[in-house]
Amino acid sequence: MDCKQAEKLIPDFIKGEMETRAAKQFLEHVKKCPSCKEELSIxxxxxxxxxxxxxxxAFNLNDELSARLQMAESHIKIRQRLQRGLYYFEVIAMLIVILVMTTVVFI
Ligand SMILES: [Zn+2]
Structure with missing residues (x-):
């Protein structure tokens, strides 16, 4: 993600309206890019x-911004973990189906 894309996403991030993949790329960019971090703060x-x-x-807004950044990051981690969990669940479900099918064939 470049600065132009990141800047466009700033209002969405502040409103909390951002899908996981975009939020992840946005946070990665903001962490590395001081000028976008500055723009986000402003x-x-x-x-x-x-x-x-x-x-x-109207106090402690800087604390609030870093809290929000951390919260967004942990949300992303939770959602990724959930997605990975679903993936494992599907694999296990498929293994069970295969097992059941082979058992049926052997009987
Ligand atoms: Zn940037």
Whole structure:
């Protein structure tokens, strides 16, 4: 992912509307790229900061951004683990089917 693509995804990330694969690539890019990280911080501060000002609760936004980055990362890990789990489940299900079929043939 290049900077242009990452920048386009920033608003989606802030809104929490991003599919897993895009989020993973986005986070990988932001980690390596200081200018996109900066852009993300600014947009996050502006977007969330405005909401918070209305609520009268505009402190610790930087902490909140890093918390959100960590949360997104752990969500990705959980989803990947789930997908891997499903894959194993399918393999096991297929093995069982094959076993049952061969057993039937031998009987
Ligand atoms: Zn970048």
């Amino acid at each position: 947009q996050f501060l502006v977007t969330v900061g405005m909401e918070r000002l209305e609520d009268g609760d």
